[in-house]
Amino acid sequence: MEKTQKINFFIIIIYFSIIAGYLFGEDSIGGAYNDYTSHYHIAEKFNENFIFTLLNYDDLGHRHSPLFYILKSFFINFGENLHRIFFLHLFLLIPYFCYKCLKLTYSKVDKYYLKIFSLILLLFPTIRSYSIWPDPHLLGTFFFIISIYFFLKFKYQEKNQFLNSLLNIFFLALASYSSPNLSLFAVYFFYEYFLKFKLSFEILIIIIFNIILSTPFFYYILVLDINFMLKDGAWNIGENFYSLNNLSNKFIILLSIIFFYLFPIFLSGKLNFKYVSLLNKKLYLLLYILIFVMFAYFFDFEKVYSLTNSGGGFVYNLSQFIFKNNLLLYFISFITFVILIIFFKYNKKNLIIILLLLLSHPQVTIWQANFSPTIFLIIFLILDIGIKNKHFDRKFILINYGYFLTYLIASLFKNIIL
Numbered sequence: 564m565e566k567t568q569k570i571n572f573f574i575i576i577i578y579f580s581i582i583a584g585y586l587f588g589e590d591s592i593g594g595a596y597n598d599y600t601s602h603y604h605i606a607e608k609f610n611e612n613f614i615f616t617l618l619n620y621d622d623l624g625h626r627h628s629p630l631f632y633i634l635k636s637f638f639i640n641f642g643e644n645l646h647r648i649f650f651l652h653l654f655l656l657i658p659y660f661c662y663k664c665l666k667l668t669y670s671k672v673d674k675y676y677l678k679i680f681s682l683i684l685l686l687f688p689t690i691r692s693y694s695i696w697p698d699p700h701l702l703g704t705f706f707f708i709i710s711i712y713f714f715l716k717f718k719y720q721e722k723n724q725f726l727n728s729l730l731n732i733f734f735l736a737l738a739s740y741s742s743p744n745l746s747l748f749a750v751y752f753f754y755e756y757f758l759k760f761k762l763s764f765e766i767l768i769i770i771i772f773n774i775i776l777s778t779p780f781f782y783y784i785l786v787l788d789i790n791f792m793l794k795d796g797a798w799n800i801g802e803n804f805y806s807l808n809n810l811s812n813k814f815i816i817l818l819s820i821i822f823f824y825l826f827p828i829f830l831s832g833k834l835n836f837k838y839v840s841l842l843n844k845k846l847y848l849l850l851y852i853l854i855f856v857m858f859a860y861f862f863d864f865e866k867v868y869s870l871t872n873s874g875g876g877f878v879y880n881l882s883q884f885i886f887k888n889n890l891l892l893y894f895i896s897f898i899t900f901v902i903l904i905i906f907f908k909y910n911k912k913n914l915i916i917i918l919l920l921l922l923s924h925p926q927v928t929i930w931q932a933n934f935s936p937t938i939f940l941i942i943f944l945i946l947d948i949g950i951k952n953k954h955f956d957r958k959f960i961l962i963n964y965g966y967f968l969t970y971l972i973a974s975l976f977k978n979i980i981l
Contacts, residue, residue, distance in 0.1 A: 595692035609636035703742025
């Protein structure tokens with residue numbers, strides 16, 4: 564069987580697995596169906612009285628952006644299945660744009676391998692569940708991957724760099740209006756554009772374009788005072804964002820989630836780091852340990868977990884399940900902290916991206932689904948951690964497929980059986 568036939572056959576298999584999931588109501592993350600049913604009335608309200616709902620959106624008590632529900636409201640009169648099928652197929656374009664991004668980033672890799680690798684996304688419980696039960700998070704991811712695509716065109720292609728920077732900003736704005744946490748990545752993209760264009764006419768237009776695109780949001784939030792992000796559904800976001808407990812929870816759990824997506828890369832043996840050079844600098848190592856111990860001291864996710872009886876990510880729940888404490892979580896998070904420090908030394912821009920990830924979810928609740936597949940996309944498309952063209956071989960892809968397929972099966976088992 565030729566490569567083209569193999570990839571087409573593989574696409575059909577994965578596509579029909581999604582359709583089967585749709586028919587059987589798959590919810591591998593365990594909360595997509597409840598989110599879908601509890602938020603359905605929002606689209607109905609927009610359909611019934613658009614202006615009134617838009618101007619009183621904060622009264623609904625939801626922290627999600629209204630954009631998704633506005634789009635969804637257009638389908639209300641055509642039946643529930645139509646809008647679910649529409650968004651399902653729209654979100655299936657996420658792997659397509661991931662493939663286009665991979666082609667730009669790893670231009671010397673066989674396109675067959677890149678196509679296969681991009682389809683791994685359809686094994687992610689977040690993408691499968693939120694495609695079957697449409698949610699604003701995945702709409703934000705859809706626009707975010709398109710914005711990354713134009714950023715990579717800016718980065719790797721000399722032609723139309725300024726135009727591609729504007730297209731990146733435009734689609735990032737759409738991603739931000741869908742999922743506001745993604746707006747922080749404008750900082751990183753602007754930093755890259757400033758390095759390229761310096762103080763020039765192009766950078767002035769980029770600043771003005773950003774201001775124009777963000778004005779409706781700030782007018783909605785600040786002038787009309789429809790600050791839905793600080794309402795009850797935001798889980799005390801304003802009160803607790805800067806608390807040591809919330810920052811410590813974010814720090815420890817985010818590190819463990821990053822480890823979850825880095826693990827198959829290390830499992831494949833494709834990355835080699837000079838840990839010895841870090842260990843030789845005992846003063847710095849002591850400082851890193853003290854920083855981590857400080858965050859671990861203020862870490863307490865139990866109260867937040869009790870709000871929804873969920874969250875914390877795979878490693879946190881595994882640590883609680885096996886040891887009934889946070890020891891495994893602390894161990895994995897510290898290892899990841901050390902790995903990230905090496906990444907920061909490898910390229911200082913990596914620090915900006917990780918900080919933006921940390922700050923992008925100010926609410927006290929933390930679900931791994933909030934960071935999926937964003938972290939995966941960032942690792943392979945934006946972070947500079949030494950992944951090269953030569954790493955995309957058969958072994959690398961098989962390990963990643965085995966890893967994420969196992970996680971999908973385990974997630975399905977957990978939510979169906981348990």
